[in-house]
Amino acid sequence: MRVVLIVAAGLSLAGCSSTDLFKSTPPQVTLQLDSTPPGADATTSVGPGCKTPCSVQVPAGENFTVTYALAKYQPATMEVTVVKQSGADPILDPNPVVAELQPATPPKKPKRKPHPKPKAAAPAAQPAPAATASPPPAGLSPFPPVR
DSSP states (O other): HHHHHHHHHHHHHHHHHOGGTTTOOOOEEEEEEESSSOOOEETTTSSSSEEEEEEEEEESSEEEEEEOOOEEEEEEEEEEEEEEETTTTEESSSSEEEEOOOOOOOOOOOOOOOOOOOOOOOOOOOOOOOOOOOOOOOOOOOOOOOO
């Protein structure tokens, strides 16, 4: 009989070392999620997420955030506060959580310096017309006459 009491006392003390048995899990609360435009991926920092408009069950233990993401829009993050009430389930503020997503601005194209227009190629120099072999008229030559 003594052995049974010692074993029972040992097991009860072993249970005291684990305080998880005495902690209660926070209640689950429904959170409504919406966005403008609809269809964004909404993810909570406590785990669950969905595509807006939707609702998820979240633990109402601590404050958390909701992050919205949608292609061609800037992501948005909203804070949610858990308001604890004595004798009643906690409430979430805000609920519903609505995000208005802003369009993403396209990246600016770098300004290019205008390339100088190629100068028109100068026409190729035309060779001077060949002088005809006819002798200049008499008396107009700069050279003295040959005698």
